[in-house]
Amino acid sequence: MNFPQVVFIIASAIALGGAVGVVTTRNLFRAALFLVLSFVGVVGLFVLLEAELLAMIQLLVYVGAISILIIFAIMLSQRLMSSEFRAQNEQWLMALVTAVILFGLLLVVLLRVNWPTSPAEVPSDAISLLGQALVSPDQFVLVFEVASVLLLVALVGAVIIARER
Amino acid sequence: MQVPLSWYLVVAAALFCIGLYGALSRRNAIAVLMGVELMLNSVNVNLLAFWRHVEAVAGTLSGQVFAIIVITVAAAEAAVGLALVIAVYRNRRTVDVEDVDLMKF
Numbered sequence: 001m002n003f004p005q006v007v008f009i010i011a012s013a014i015a016l017g018g019a020v021g022v023v024t025t026r027n028l029f030r031a032a033l034f035l036v037l038s039f040v041g042v043v044g045l046f047v048l049l050e051a052e053l054l055a056m057i058q059l060l061v062y063v064g065a066i067s068i069l070i071i072f073a074i075m076l077s078q079r080l081m082s083s084e085f086r087a088q089n090e091q092w093l094m095a096l097v098t099a100v101i102l103f104g105l106l107l108v109v110l111l112r113v114n115w116p117t118s119p120a121e122v123p124s125d126a127i128s129l130l131g132q133a134l135v136s137p138d139q140f141v142l143v144f145e146v147a148s149v150l151l152l153v154a155l156v157g158a159v160i161i162a163r164e165r
Numbered sequence: 166m167q168v169p170l171s172w173y174l175v176v177a178a179a180l181f182c183i184g185l186y187g188a189l190s191r192r193n194a195i196a197v198l199m200g201v202e203l204m205l206n207s208v209n210v211n212l213l214a215f216w217r218h219v220e221a222v223a224g225t226l227s228g229q230v231f232a233i234i235v236i237t238v239a240a241a242e243a244a245v246g247l248a249l250v251i252a253v254y255r256n257r258r259t260v261d262v263e264d265v266d267l268m269k270f
Contacts, residue, residue: 002167005168005172015176019203022199023187028196031199038203042206042209045176045213046210049213049217051229058209062239066240069244070198077251077254089191089192095186096186096190098189099182107178110171111171115219122221126226130229133225147233150241151241155244158244162248
């Protein structure tokens with residue numbers, strides 16, 4: 001077992017442990033903090049995959065923005081430290097069975113397929129290549145513009161939906 | 166390549182299934198949204214693992230661009246979803262998904 005594998009195991013333990021905390025904690029505010037922990041673990045996985053820009057975007061957007069948004073929504077909608085009397089609904093057992101069966105199916109498929117991997121190096125200027133690819137007309141500029149329109153529409157929609165009348 | 170591709174795929178599958186369980190079993194609408202965020206995150210792990218192990222040979226970056234678009238959509242989903250939760254709370258004084266059944270037939 002070498003160093004990247006140890007880092008991988010630590011990062012995925014953080015991510016999965018945080019995720020389990022999110023779905024099992026009764027207190028919603030603590031669940032949001034577990035969600036932050038899970039996001040940080042995923043950041044570790046991204047760094048290990050040599051996608052440094054994506055790791056920073058993940059840190060800024062998920063850890064910085066989305067979790068703060070969720071915590072604000074929790075604080076606006078209920079008493080902060082109240083544990084819910086019943087956090088789960090009646091169909092939680094069915095949901096658990098569904099999730100376990102889906103995980104088993106995915107495991108069977110993932111471990112049986114022989115993925116065509118190859119030991120290639122990531123180009124050292126991958127971040128600047130990514131920046132050029134996002135705005136170059138023969139690559140992803142249309143996707144980039146559609147994403148910006150989507151963000152604008154979501155911003156306007158969120159303001160209109162949440163506004164007091 | 167020191168960490169095999171299948172390790173990432175197994176972790177992402179586990180993360181997806183935990184998120185799925187959370188989205189299906191919680192009563193609070195915000196907790197349901199948190200489960201959806203976990204699922205979107207696991208999709209990003211999958212996309213970047215495939216980019217690193219399969220696509221990096223060609224030197225192209227569509228896996229990373231795909232992951233950026235997924236993060237954008239997740240941000241838009243969180244903003245609109247939480248705005249809906251706040252609007253529902255303002256009108257009905259609850260964020261419990263079982264109590265919001267006005268449109269249930």
